[in-house]
Amino acid sequence: MGKKPTILDVAEKANVSVATVSRVINNQGGVRKKTEDDILRAIHELNYVRSQVARSMVRKETKTIGVIIPDICNPFFPEVIAGIEKKAIDKNYFTMLSSSGESLVKEKEIMKHFIERGVDGVVITTADEKGKHLQPLMDANIPVVAVDRMIEEYDVDTVLTGNQEGSYEAVKHLIHLGHKKIAIIRGPQETTPGNERFKGYKKALEEYGLPLKEEWIGEGNFMENSGFSIIHHFHSLKDRPTAVFSCNNLMSIGALKAMRQLNWEVSRDVTFLGFDDVEIATFMKPALTMVTRPKRKIGELAFQLLYERMNAAESDHIPKREYILTPELVIRDASNQVYK
Amino acid sequence: MGKKPTILDVAEKANVSVATVSRVINNQGGVRKKTEDDILRAIHELNYVRSQVARSMVRKETKTIGVIIPDICNPFFPEVIAGIEKKAIDKNYFTMLSSSGESLVKEKEIMKHFIERGVDGVVITTADEKGKHLQPLMDANIPVVAVDRMIEEYDVDTVLTGNQEGSYEAVKHLIHLGHKKIAIIRGPQETTPGNERFKGYKKALEEYGLPLKEEWIGEGNFMENSGFSIIHHFHSLKDRPTAVFSCNNLMSIGALKAMRQLNWEVSRDVTFLGFDDVEIATFMKPALTMVTRPKRKIGELAFQLLYERMNAAESDHIPKREYILTPELVIRDASNQVYK
DNA sequence: CTTATCAATGTAAACGTTTAGATTTTTGTA
DNA sequence: TACAAAAATCTAAACGTTTACATTGATAAG
DSSP states (O other), rough: OOOOOOHHHHHHHHHHHHHHHHHHHHHOOOOOOOHHHHHHHHHHHHHHOOOHHHHHHHHHOOSSEEEEETTTTTTHHHHHHHHHHHHHHTTEEEEEEEEEEOHHHHHHHHHHHHHHOSSSSSEEEEEEEOOGGGGHHHHTTOOOESSOOOOOOSOOOOEEHHHHHHEEEEHHHHHHHOOEEEEEEEEOOHHHHHHHHHHHHHHHHHHHHHOOOGEEEEESSHHHHHHHHHHHHHHHHHHOEEEEEESHHHHHHHHHHHHHHHOOBBBBTTTTEEOOOOOGGGGGSOOOOOOEOOOHHHHHHHHHHHHHHSSSEEEEEEEOEEEEEEEEOOOOGGGGGGOO | OOOOEEEEEHHHHHTTTTTHHHHHHHHOOSSSSHHHHHHHHHHHTTTOOHHHHHHHHHHHHOEEEEESSSSSTTTHHHHHHHHHHHHHHTTEEEEEEEEEETTTHHHHHHHHHHHHHHOOEEEEEEEEOOGGGGGHHHHOOOOEEEEEESSSSSOEEEEEEEEHHHHHHHHHHHHHHHHHOOEEEOOTTTTTHHHHHHHHHHHHHOOOOOOOOOGGEEEESSSHHHHHHHHHHHHOOOOOOOOOOSSHHHHHHHHHHHHHHHOOOTTTBBBEEEEEGGGGGGSSSSSSOOEEEEEHHHHHHHHHHHHHHSSOOOOOOOOOOEEOOOEEEOGGEEEEEEEE
């Protein structure tokens, strides 16, 4: 196994200079047909493949983006990632993926590595929306796009979904079904999704003059477990809610599991509606209405924004952009039930 | 925004040579405490971060691995990836992820890019198990680990799960429940999982002297749709099966959806058991028994094997290794039903 | 037949590290 | 104090590209 052939080997074999070879592999034109053929043949015979790392070195770009998410096992993310990656590949970028596990420390480490590796841009769903810890990215002048959670400290492009809007519609829907006692399993209030989704809930309740009852507000953390235990709590109440709105997919799963365990039967004893769809919603009888989001599109848009920044001239200053995609209430069987 | 500081800037600021700086950032020792402090201070003041790409260039290693999977949206993969990434980060490797969409062409392209980028190793769930197309990786001397699907052409390390074993146990379980008419939704027979899982089914049937009925063998393609339509087919038969074994998660989902649509009620009219767990199995009443796999461990092991190869001396020739992890039959409520 | 122009190709200097080998400084010993 | 050995540090050559600029060769115009 001899050393790998370099551009120099190709040049020698084809009796030209490296510059000419470089010209043809980057097809910049200005090379005589015959010369080009010779070079192509040499490349083929030597089985030459150019080193992207050497290239990155001089071009000062790696054609690589970094993606930081909290947890790839949350079913929200794979599709977002698929969206990012799809668009990225189209533009010849590759994607480095890393999960922070919601840990700020881990996130910083990942960032540091990304910077060392010279990623051209970063897509991030941060564990801490204050975002001060993004400083190193700013220092390194690396474009950033925030997905699903905003960055307060810096003006970075952001792709969100209408969190408040989505849960407002959801809760309004429950009210229209006749519910007056609507509980919420909410997320951490220091996060955008947690906070905004709660706001939507509050807004709907206020609009219809319904009480915002303390004991019907469950303090979840967006993990399955919290949904589970909050349902246990709701179930234990004297005055049980007749409907429960859960603020994310994982908590919904936990909640549904708890309900099943408690024999608190969904759609008969209690109505359930969640932000972000879960597979089981389709299977339950009746099938559950849910708030869904255009996940793939979120990813695609995120890359699009990043791409524009990565390829903007130093001179043109693009102002911060914020996209808020509209979630959709997917109405299923459960919505035919009518409560008094 | 001035240019990014290089090791040279640090050296100058600290009044030493680049070699010394290099020594401290790689803490190789052999530098006086005071000198080290000076350098560390300079690094800090300049906000220096070393270029991994320059480093890769001379070290001829990128500390990056490439992962190729068919589809990140298949819930089997995120957890495998999480396993890989976890172990990788621990060892200071980063992961580039790309989905082939089961397309051989796409897979080749991805491989080419990985090679150009000089990944130190590749984990792959290939779209074509013949694997001839891995030649470029072999040429480039890049270690490969196959996950979930084997590579016939080359001796690469492989991490599989006991496909035959898993479905054998599953079908045996159905037989023990009293079923005599067991249908299968199988996968493509040119793939290991497709073929092996079918073998397990056949073996169990033979062992108990049950007929292998043509019309109870559904030709699926591992996608949701095929599970869906095969159930429609089974349902249309004069002689319907009393149990259905589905060979992967996506087809199970499709199948369950179809059953629901047809009002062919699971566990009452028909028993359902699938290879690879799906979330809904937990929610159905009764909850469904399923074959599960140690997904995270698969990922971890895959990286482990890759790591060993990446860091093996040129001299020591590690023979091909093949791990077959044992799947587990998770028995749930549905298994209490008894059929005659 | 010059000479200016243009196309094709070549030369060599980056890019930012690591590292072998050379050199200097320090330390320990006689 | 002198000298050898050990420790610390430095010099410079890689690594494999791209690219500004220089050179060559061919073509067209005068």
